Amino acid sequence: MKIVHQKGNSEIVIAEAPIPTPGPGEVIVKTVVSALCGSELGTYRKEGLPSGNNGHEAAGIVSALGEGVTTVKVGDKVGVSAISGCGHCDYCAKGQYTWCDHFKFFGHMHAEYFKVDAIACHQLPQDVPWEVSVLITGDGLGVPFHTSTKLRSEEIKTIAVFGLGPIGLSEIIVQKHLGRKLIGVDRSADRIELAKKLGATETILVTEGLDVPAAIKALTGGKGADVCIEAAGVPVTAKQCFLAVRKGGTVVFNGEQPALPLSPSDDFIRRDITAVGSWFYHFNEYPAMLEAYRKGLPVASLVTHQFPIDQAAEAFRLMADGKTGKVLLRYA
Numbered sequence: 615m616k617i618v619h620q621k622g623n624s625e626i627v628i629a630e631a632p633i634p635t636p637g638p639g640e641v642i643v644k645t646v647v648s649a650l651c652g653s654e655l656g657t658y659r660k661e662g663l664p665s666g667n668n669g670h671e672a673a674g675i676v677s678a679l680g681e682g683v684t685t686v687k688v689g690d691k692v693g694v695s696a697i698s699g700c701g702h703c704d705y706c707a708k709g710q711y712t713w714c715d716h717f718k719f720f721g722h723m724h725a726e727y728f729k730v731d732a733i734a735c736h737q738l739p740q741d742v743p744w745e746v747s748v749l750i751t752g753d754g755l756g757v758p759f760h761t762s763t764k765l766r767s768e769e770i771k772t773i774a775v776f777g778l779g780p781i782g783l784s785e786i787i788v789q790k791h792l793g794r795k796l797i798g799v800d801r802s803a804d805r806i807e808l809a810k811k812l813g814a815t816e817t818i819l820v821t822e823g824l825d826v827p828a829a830i831k832a833l834t835g836g837k838g839a840d841v842c843i844e845a846a847g848v849p850v851t852a853k854q855c856f857l858a859v860r861k862g863g864t865v866v867f868n869g870e871q872p873a874l875p876l877s878p879s880d881d882f883i884r885r886d887i888t889a890v891g892s893w894f895y896h897f898n899e900y901p902a903m904l905e906a907y908r909k910g911l912p913v914a915s916l917v918t919h920q921f922p923i924d925q926a927a928e929a930f931r932l933m934a935d936g937k938t939g940k941v942l943l944r945y946a
């Protein structure tokens with residue numbers, strides 16, 4: 615089978631590999647679509663992998679079952695959670711695999727076939743298009759959806775999203791769908807345009823020397839946004855979120871990043887600030903994501919590019935250039 619090999623130094627080749635064989639509790643999925651994730655850019659640009667790839671968002675048809683699998687059958691249309699759990703602990707019983715002490719990560723999904731735990735497969739209705747299927751079962755929509763479960767207060771009216779890559783743009787559509795007013799912040803004019811198209815009411819194109827928190831205050835009657843979401847994965851941006859959020863507001867961390875200095879007194883206590891971390895999504899959140907799609911969440915609008923697997927190098931190059939929304943690979 616064909617598999618994308620992320621060799622590092624921004625080099626992608628299409629390699630040949632044997633179709634994987636399923637171990638106990640595992641299944642093999644014949645890929646129809648996989649999605650590129652911003653979190654793969656580190657591996658792509660830097661050290662690479664000895665073989666295969668970090669692809670972890672995909673949907674397709676189950677083609678083989680390992681020993682003891684009873685929850686899915688050959689021929690099922692599935693999307694997958696790349697994070698699976700032990701299957702036995704209290705968190706796993708609730709479908710909260712990311713909290714399992716023994717969670718596992720399955721990658722190598724930019725390939726014609728991939729392996730995953732049966733308990734990490736979501737059944738997909740036949741009428742859901744493939745480009746939607748891969749998003750409503752992966753972290754492309756999953757991260758913003760999981761985040762939204764922590765932002766339920768009706769007092770939240772205005773949300774500033776810092777960083778308009780695939781996750782930031784997905785935050786825009788999810789929060790817009792919930793009736794919030796969105797301010798999109800990014801350095802890329804292309805991504806600012808995408809954010810406007812997806813429903814950001816206001817946008818801030820970051821240029822050298824621009825005081826971003828002051829710009830957000832100017833758009834919010836001098837108070838600051840009710841919520842600032844850090845989706846750029848940069849400490850400077852994280853710090854700006856604390857300066858741009860209103861008193862009593864919430865800062866959300868979506869972007870993984872290095873440590874940064876924060877002051878308990880200045881950044882939290884004296885302004886009554888709440889900070890929220892949000893990682894991946896819970897397996898049990900899929901039915902609600904499917905329902906949100908059914909109720910009009912414009913999931914497919916996140917997809918800006920689709921390529922056959924043979925053009926994976928071009929797909930990664932475009933995403934790394936910072937001009938895309940969600941980029942998909944298709945398999946014949």
Ligand SMILES: [Zn+2]
Nearest residue numbers: 651653753754
């Ligand atoms: Zn991801």
Ligand SMILES: [Zn+2]
Nearest residue numbers: 700703706714
């Ligand atoms: Zn577990």
